[in-house]
Amino acid sequence: MRLSTKGRYAVMAMVDLARRQQERSVSLHDIAERQEISLSYLEQLFARLRRRGLVTSARGPGGGYRLAREAQAMTVAEIVLAVDEPIHATRCRGKGGCMARGERCLTHDLWEEMGRQIHDFLAGVSLADVAEGKLGAERRAA
Numbered sequence: 387m388r389l390s391t392k393g394r395y396a397v398m399a400m401v402d403l404a405r406r407q408q409e410r411s412v413s414l415h416d417i418a419e420r421q422e423i424s425l426s427y428l429e430q431l432f433a434r435l436r437r438r439g440l441v442t443s444a445r446g447p448g449g450g451y452r453l454a455r456e457a458q459a460m461t462v463a464e465i466v467l468a469v470d471e472p473i474h475a476t477r478c479r480g481k482g483g484c485m486a487r488g489e490r491c492l493t494h495d496l497w498e499e500m501g502r503q504i505h506d507f508l509a510g511v512s513l514a515d516v517a518e519g520k521l522g523a524e525r526r527a528a
Contacts, residue, residue, distance in 0.1 A: 389473075393466040395423050396431045397516070400465050403441070404457040404517040411443075411450030431469050438468035457514035463505055465513070473505045 402417045414432060418425040432451060435441045440460060441451045453460065466473060476484065476497040483490035515521060 389466070391427075392431065392469045395421075395427065396435065396465050396469045397462055399423065399428055399431065400435070400440070400453075400460075400513055401517045403451060404453060404513050407452050410448055411452050413450040416450075434469050435465070438464075440465065440468055453513075457517055458512050460513040461509050462511045462513065462516065463508035466508060473508065474501050476501065 398421050399414075399417050402421055403412050406412050406416075414428045415425060417423070418428050432441060432443075436443060436451075439454050442454050443449070443451050463473065476491075476494055483494065485491055511521070
């Protein structure tokens, strides 16, 4: 699986937002500084997140971004897919296979199942789980 910076940065920024939005809306400038992500890149990502209904924005003094729903009701998979990051482990694209004549490679089913497992894992992790550090042994016990 190849997860580009789009997906990783979107999740990082959303976790930052989830941790800080209790007091007020959060500016992208503040997120960019704390997470060391380019502001212009964040603006592009948040435009996609807003279009997909994951964040809301407010202009003017005290403006910024807020989560559109509770962090517990939002999954990491949703965030990654919102910034147009399909979760695939195969090199196949579309209906054809990855080989020159359109056939599937010998390991296609292995990589396809791995991609499904990754998606299922990310779909089972909420934004709140990440923001509250509830991964690993603590999450498995729950």
